[in-house]
Amino acid sequence: MTEIPVALTVTLSVGTAAAVALALLLARSMREARRLRQRSATAEKELQDALRHQAALSARTQAVEAEVRHLAANRVPDLAASLAHPHVPVRGLLDPGFRGTELDRSLTAVMDQVVDAVTKERLRMDSAAQSAMRGSTTTIQALLYQLQSKLQAMQERYDDPFVAEDLLTADFLNEQALRRIQATAIVCGAWPGLTRQDSHLGDMVLGAMSRLVGYERVQVTNQLRDPLGVVARAVEPVVVALAELIANALHYSHPELPVAVTIQQGNRGASIIVDDAGVGMHAEEMERAQRLMSGQDPMLLTELGDPPRTGFASVGQLVRQYGFAASVEASPYGGVRAIVHIPGEPLLTLMDVEKQPMSPMTPPPRGSSSGAPPIPPALPGDTTSQRPPRQPEPAPAHGETVQLGTVPERPAADTTATTGTAPSPDRVPAPDGDLPRRRRRRAVPEAALDQPFGGAAEAPPQPRTQPAAPSAPPAQSSPEESAERWAAFQRGTASGRAAADEGADDWPHPSQGRHAAPPHAADPHADPRSAEGNPQE
């Protein structure tokens, strides 16, 4: 009996131990299996992720490739086109998802490099073209000036009407050629090619219009109070700028409409206002013209069109270099108003009309005494009533617009006829900060009744009753002296003829003429020739 329980106990204990061991093993293997299942699940997930990632990567690579292709095929050409024509839009990234990424920055850097290279190359080409043009225009311009001198000498020399007319035509053609070549040269960075003496503003306006086809349509009104001129260095630049602006006015208005040019004197300078009643400019053109004329941006020949439109660009260059100002705006006449303002401080000067008279074609300033000296006393009470009609201020009345289109007579003529007599004291402005004023000679109106010549004449006006005024040794004969001599000569001839007629004999007549004529007649026609240095015949 004891054997069995022992055996049983042993058996049981062994069995229990085995069971425990098995249970442990089982538990362990189950854990293992679970772990393996988990691992395989994660592995599968990782694999899925990897596959997805790879797909994304290859998509991205394709996108980058597409982006680069887009850059080469579209964006760079767009950029090149937009550098020449600013209105061409430049396309952006193909895929907006790249915005702000490293790729975007790199591509932008490429674009910047392209811009830089193209711009540099364009500047280089343009300056090469400009210097080539400058070289040839300078030579041509010098030749045309020589031709001008030649033509002028020939005009003095040849009296035959047909020859003279052809010479005038040739002269005009030469002026037009000069204007073109000069504007081109200036656009290409050359200087105007000519330094003149100090010149009257009125003469400068006439000089400018003489270079243009259709100058007959230009009506100049001189509203200056003083004989203002421009200092030598700025004369030709201002004339060139004026010529371009008047040319613009003439070109863009109907060939029968006048172009009104007004010279005005302000407190701090003088302005020349060019008004046309033509087609006008729309806002974009106006903006472009302003930009070109401001002279701020560097200007490229290639931006001026084909053929290059040099007008506003040359004005801009001159404005920048010489310190006057030019602007355009809509004109109250319906067209364009261009204003050239010349600051008084560095650029204006007062002219000595006796030493350097104005050209006879220039309308005299309204303050000058050369308009109508003989009737001064009648007017002082009258001036106020006369002022309003001739006051074309920058904002003209409606009636003037009509006048611009219809009235054929030149406003300058009657302006001078009425304004020359206005007494000076009421229009002397405050002198502070003002232009230097020349004191007007008060003696002129009093002496004017027997004073035949205005202040613009060459002779110093002196009372003629005093023979041989001590102050003035007449180096050359003044017009009045010659005139007096001729008058005396004619009186003598007339009385001689009368005497000869009394003699009822025809023979003494020519002989008397022969005696009378040589001493006087030789004088006047020798006089101008020697003065002009003009060996005629």
Next chain:
Amino acid sequence: MTPPPADDRRLVPAFLATTGRARPSRNTLDRLTVLHGATDPATVTGLRPEETRLLELLRGGALSLAEAAAHLRLPVSVVKVLVADLVDGGRLMARAPIPDAELPERQILEKVLNGLRTLKSF
């Protein structure tokens, strides 16, 4: 860059005075034609500035055409046109110059000289 010295190149060309015409409406004018003003320029409106200047020059008396041209600093051919226009408008009077007396012909002078010599030899 120093600009070259100023020269006195004309600024206003002569063709502006007559808008390019140099053929006067009358061909009786020459350099010695004597001009008198017939009107006072102050009383006339509608004159161009150069016409006013010419009439002002003549207010003191008469001038030859060449002299007037010299004072206006215009070529004679252009002043002729101005004068012709003003004469046509009745604002100026132009008179032909007094002709030089005709000189006797050379042969006659020689005959006279010979006659005198023969007289002297008597």
